[in-house]
Amino acid sequence: LEGKRILVTGAAGFIGSNLTDALLYQGAEVTGFDNLWNGRMENLESAQQNKKFIFHQGDVRDYDRLLHLMKDIDIVFHEAAFISVPKSILMPQLCNDVNITGTLNILNAARINDVEKIVFASSAAVYGDDPTLPKQEKMRLNPISPYAVTKQAAEAYMVSYNQAYNLNTTSLRYFNVYGPRQQGSPYSGAIAIFIANIFNRKNITIFGDGNQTRDFTYIKDIIKINLLAAESKESAGKIINVGTGKPISIIEIIKFMIEYSQKEGIEIEYDPIRAGDILHSYGDITLAKDILGFEADYDVFRGFKEYLDFY
Ligand code: UD1
Structure with missing residues (x-):
């Protein structure tokens, strides 16, 4: 990717900032775009030391801005999003505007500017609560939260812009991502919340009985597949x-x-299951291997140990 001109939306966020660092390391020129709702400038501290990085604060709902920003862009990584399932239940319209209209804006701006490639951050939430496991790409989708609906629609737009305009679009359906820079706010991913509580010696709340399952995916594997x-x-x-x-x-x-962090006195409390939550989720990752030669390097134990070193 050396010399490629790349736009990363959501560049100040958890996934976007880690991706930005990796792209700069590869010698790419990176334009970062973020409205700084969830994103934080401190995530871009090292990127900002690099002359090949430029940051623009703005929103993916602003089409004119994107049209202008994409003028000389070769590749777009679209990571900007409304990311929280429970928050989407409180604010479905905003979730729709950011995740669906925002993605359509990206695609239209990319088409007009002849962008070579668009890689989109989608989500395993689209599978919803169909009991079939592991989740396969071809399965019938059954989204049960507004958030999941927006990701499904955005994916469908990605596919249709490939069909209709021959744009090279790829949607990556991330299963639960965790790692350095994920924020421990009440609306961030579970592992980030748990780790923050453990370090602050606060009790952990489980929504439901704790037997729900997830396929936790370490940020480095997410970066790896984005580059592929x-x-x-x-x-x-x-x-x-x-x-x-x-x-x-x-x-x-x-x-x-x-146990691994050797902190004592942390109790587990139980609250009712959250609306919109799915019970079980893990993916069949054969297609990633077949198409991109991808395999995850980190199981959740290895990933968590490395995450802890950064903490
Ligand atoms: C997460 C991501 C979403 C992504 C999806 C892909 C975030 C905020 N959400 O959603 O963007 O598209 O994975 O699979 O990054 N839980 C507790 N206690 C807590 C927090 C969570 O018990 O304090 C439980 C939840 O009820 C849920 C599980 O942990 O059953 C995972 O929750 P969460 O990390 O919020 O992830 P998802 O809703 O799966």
Whole structure:
């Protein structure tokens, strides 16, 4: 990707900032775009030391801005999003505007500016609560939160812009991502919340009985597949699962985290299941291997240990 001119939306966020650093390391020229709602400038501290990086504060709902920003762009990584399932239940319209209209804006601006490749951050939430496991890309989708609906629609736009305009678009269906820079706010991913509580010696709340499962995917594997997708022609118009392919229950990961971090006195409390939450989720990752040669390097235990070193 050396010398490529790349736009990263959501560049100040958890995934976007880690991706920005990796792209700069590869010698790419990176334009970062973020409205700084969830994103934080401190995530871009090292990027900002690099002359090949430029940051613009703005919103993906602003089409004119995107049209202008994409003038000399070769590749777009679209990571900007309304990211929270429970928050989407409180604010479905805003979630729709950011995730669906925002993505359509990206596609239209990319089409007009002849962008070579668009890699989109989609989500395993689109599978919803269909009991079939592991989740396969071809399954019938059953989104049960507004958030999941927006990701499904955005994916469908990615596919249709490949079909209708021959744009090289790829949607990566991330299973639960965790790692350095994920914020421990009440609306961020579970592992970030658990780790913050463990370090602040606060009790952990489980929504439901703790037997719900997730396929926790370490940020480095997410970066790896994004870089592979960026240079691939075979992934054009495709939707691809990205996970480890292995589930773990919430209670099991919490117990491991508490034990491994050797902090004492942390209690587990139970609250009712959250609206919109799915029960079980892990992915079949054969397609990622077949199309992109991808395999996850980190199971959740290895990933958590590395995450802790950064903490
Ligand atoms: C997460 C991501 C979403 C992504 C999806 C892909 C965030 C905020 N959400 O959604 O963007 O598209 O994965 O699979 O990054 N839980 C507790 N206690 C807590 C927090 C969570 O028990 O304090 C439980 C939840 O009820 C849920 C599980 O942990 O069952 C995972 O929750 P969360 O990390 O919020 O992830 P998802 O809703 O799966």
